[in-house]
Amino acid sequence: MSDVKRYVQNRTKYDLEFTENYEVGYADFKIGVILRQAREAAGLTQDEVAQRLQTKKSAISRIENHADDVRLSTIRRYAEAVGANLQIRLAQQRT
DSSP states (O other): OOOOHHHHHHHHHHHHHHHHHHHHHHHHHHHHHHHHHHHHHHHEEEEEEEEHSSSHHHHHHHHOOOOGGGHHHHHHHHHTTTTOOOEEEOOOOOO
């Protein structure tokens, strides 16, 4: 187990606020990673995706790196721009 995983595991045992914020932050981070991976799998650059979405490269970078405040409609358009479709799944929260 890595030092980071060990730290997170130990901290979540006694810090409820950290646990809640970590889960939200991780989910946001994961969305950005999934978007970036889809773009790379399509063989596209951020510039190319930006052109397809009629926006700037900086907007694509912000979406991929700070996906905490991205509209669902934007994610859908992004998916279409990289030749993917958007699928949403709800999962039960861990207790």
